[in-house]
Amino acid sequence: MSSGAHLDLVRGVNDAGVLALLRGGNPMARHDIAEALDVTPQAVTKILARLGERGLVEEAGTVSAGPGKPAVLHRLVPRSRRAIGVHVTRTRVRAVIVDLTGTILAACERDLEAGTSPDRLVDIVAELATQLRSTGEGALVGIGVGMPGSVDHDAGVFRGSEASDPWSGLALRARLVERLGLPALVENDSTAAIVAESWSSPHAVPDAALVLVEDGIGAGLRLGDxxxxxxxxxxxxxxxxxxxxxxxxxxxxxxxCAQAEHAAALARGDVARAARILASVVVDLVVLLDVDRIILAGRSIHRHHAAYLDAVRGAMATELPRHDWLHVEVLVSTHGDDAIALGAAAEVLEDEFGVPAALAGPA
Ligand SMILES: [Zn+2]
Incomplete structure (x- = not known):
């Protein structure tokens, strides 16, 4: 690596560190940023100047801490960047546009007819994105799409949930780049949902699983941060x-399979059994991965959240092999219907925060 490239890399890491701190939402003074990142206040001054030139950070008043000059506070500029996030299911497409802090500025959705073709799906996603892209100000960084089933994240291709899936092999990322002229990425729905959860506090949940209960059951995983x-x-x-x-x-x-048994129980109206099946899946997940936070999300969870929460918390207290000292926090996602679209948009923005994303397309 040349010394110039090395310097760029160091700058990138430092800039990303400051942005990640400010993403928490609270304006911060230079010396607090320096302390949190273990760099000198002089280095922070340079980083803040660079981020200010990119329009990402601005001053936000002053704070007095004892004698001497009051300290200047810095915060993200929400209006400086935007991203579009889309949640595709077999029956519906929902799209949102968010600012740099992940606040939703506008949303729209469309129902899908049974047997919607891949070409028609691309049309609908592109139409919703076009409808949203004039909302708000600031550079539009790109579009992220969260989908159920197997997704080739690196290639931006939807693999499908079974061999006969008509959407199988859809190169959605390339198609959207071509249609919209925007960078794009495609993500598995449960992974997108856990990005939404960790977005505003990137380092607060190093080991967590988000269990998404929609038509199927899948988990988004955050391991070792x-x-x-x-x-x-x-x-x-x-x-x-x-x-x-x-x-x-x-x-x-x-x-x-758990998701087939779960769907059959719900179809019979047996919510208690559906919740027990989910609880059993969550216990296995905790035993396998030793995560200390479980976030429940998805349509079925929101419809029956009390029953599911009771069953999963009960299983954590009695069925874990070492439940006397293993503590696992179980929560329901607060993002409701927007979790996946928001997470897909947040993943696009993470690219701006120096987190490598599978974002491809025109610069
Ligand atoms: Zn199966």
């Missing part, structure tokens, strides 16, 4: 853990 997608960006498919031998047939070809 980084997103975990696995070797084929397919980690977290916990819905295909077999809970009943020779049970209900599943879309994956096996029988008795």
């Amino acid at each position: 980084v997103l975990h997608r696995g070797a084929h960006s397919d980690a977290g498919e916990v819905g295909h853990t077999v809970v009943v031998l020779d049970g209900e047939p599943c879309t994956c070809g096996r029988r008795g």
Whole structure:
């Protein structure tokens, strides 16, 4: 690496560190930033100047701490950047546009007819994005799409949930770049949802799983403070853990998968059994990964959140092999219907914060 490239890298890391701190929302003084990042106040002055030139950071008044000159506070400039986030399901597409802090500025959605073709899906996502892109001010960084099932995150291709899936092989990222002239990325829905959770406090939840209960059951994973997608960006498919031998047939070809049993219980109106199945999946996940926070999200959770929360918390207290000293916090996502669209948009913005994202397209 040349010394110039090395200097750029160091600058990038320092800038990203300051941005991540300010993303927490509270304006900060120079010496507090220096202390948090373990760099000199002089270095912070240079970093803040660079970020100010990019329009990302501004001054936000002063604060007095004892005698001497009051300290100048700095904060993110929310209006400086925007991103579009989209949540695609088999029945609906919902899109949001957010500012640099992840605040939703506008949203819109469209129902999908049964058997919507891949071309029609691309049209609808592009139409919703076009509808939103004039809202707000500041540079539009790109568009992120969260989808259920297997997604090739690096290639921006939807692999589909089964071989006969008509959307299987859809190169959605390339199609959107071409249609919109914007950088784009495609993400698994549960991974997008955990990005939404960790967005405003990036280092507060180093080991967490977000369990998304929509048509299937999947988990977004944050392990050792980084997103975990696995070797084929397919980690977290916990819905295909077999809970009943020779049970209900599943879309994956096996029988008795948790998500097939869960769907069958809900179809019978047996919410208590559906919640127990979910609790069993969560216990297995905690045993396997030793996460200390579980966030529940998705349509089914919001419909029956009390039953699911009771079942999962109960299982944490009684079914974990070492429940006397293992403490696992169980929460319901506060982002409701917007979790996946918001997370997909946040992932686009993370690129601006120096976090590598699979964002591709025109600069
Ligand atoms: Zn299965």
